[in-house]
Amino acid sequence: MRIRLLVFCLLLGLSFGGCDAKEPASAHRSEDKSAAAPMSEPSDYDRPRESAPEEEARAASAYEAGAERKYDGRPTVVDALNQKAPEKKSPIERMIVYTAMLRLAVHSPLExxxxxxxxxxxxxxxxxxxxxxxxxxxVPSARYHEAVRKLKGLGVVRDFSQSSLDVTEEFQDVVARMDNLQALKKRYEELLVAAVNMEERLAIERELRRISTELRILEERRRALSDQAAYATLTIDVEAIAPFVAAIRSPQPFGWVRSYGLASLYQ
Structure with missing residues (x-):
């Protein structure tokens, strides 16, 4: 009986000791888990919002530093501010050739x-x-209309005609062809220096002569167009006004002649 009681007490003590040993271990494991779990960062809503002056200062510093970050592939405000406005092309100045013919009747042609x-x-x-x-x-083309007005006032206008021709595109085409030929000429000159035999040199020199001839013709055309557009051409013819002579009627000797229609015989 005593032996059973002793065994029972021994088992009871061992059971209580195991429970006490398990509780600290589980506590340590829970503490380790809580320590190992990372702390989540505060969201944008939890962060304190900066005041307006602080935001302006930060934007100014980002602009001065040349920030070029892009969001979703789109340019930022800094990029838009740094972007230059497209340059406007200056309008092409038109080249107009004016010609006119004027015939005047005057009292004194020399004057x-x-x-x-x-x-x-x-x-x-x-x-x-x-x-x-x-x-x-x-006369200068800019004063063409003024010239026509003043010249018409020098006499009686018997006839007048005028015409205008826009040569802007032709002039630009001539200049472009000249630029292309100049570049081609320079290239042939380089090839001439590098030529190794006489046949190549002769062929290159022949092309250079042809290009030089074309350039001379185009240069003459360019100067002619430039001169025609710069100065208008007017042709003025003058003629004397014929004096008016009144017909003098002689008196009829006989009044009865009028009745027979013979008055013209005495004029």
Whole structure:
């Protein structure tokens, strides 16, 4: 009986000791788990919002530092501020060739021709050719209409015609062809230096002569177009106004002649 009681007490003590030993271990494991779990960062909503001056200061510093970050592949505000506005192309100045022909009736052709030369000189032009009754003059195109108005006022206008021709595209085409030929000429000159035999040198020199001829022709055309567009050409013819002579009727000797229709015989 005593032996059973002793065994029972021994088992009871061992059971209580095992429970006490398990509790600290489980506590340590829970503490380790809590320590191992990383702390989550505060979200954007949990963070304190910066004041307006602080945001402006941060944006200014980012701009000064040249920040170029992009969000979702789109340019930032800094990129938009740094972007230059597209340069506007200057409009092409049109090249207009003016020509006119004017015929005037005047009382004194010599005096009218002198007046024509005076008007042309006043407008900054010059006389290109002259005859006894004609003047071919050139005036700046910018003053063409003024020249026509003043010349018409020197006499009675018997006839007038004028025309205008836009040569802008032709002039640009000539200049472009000249640039291409100049580049081609430079290339042939380089090949001429590197040529190793006489046949190649002769072929290259032949091409250089052809290019030089084309360049000379184009240069003459370019100068002609430039001159025609810079100065208008006016041709003025003058003629004397015929004096008006009144018909003088002689008195009829007999009144009865009028009744027979013979008055014309006495005129």
């Amino acid at each position: 009218a021709l002198a007046q024509i030369e005076g008007v042309v000189a006043e407008l900054g032009g010059y006389v290109q050719s002259s005859t006894r009754t004609r003047r071919v003059v050139r």
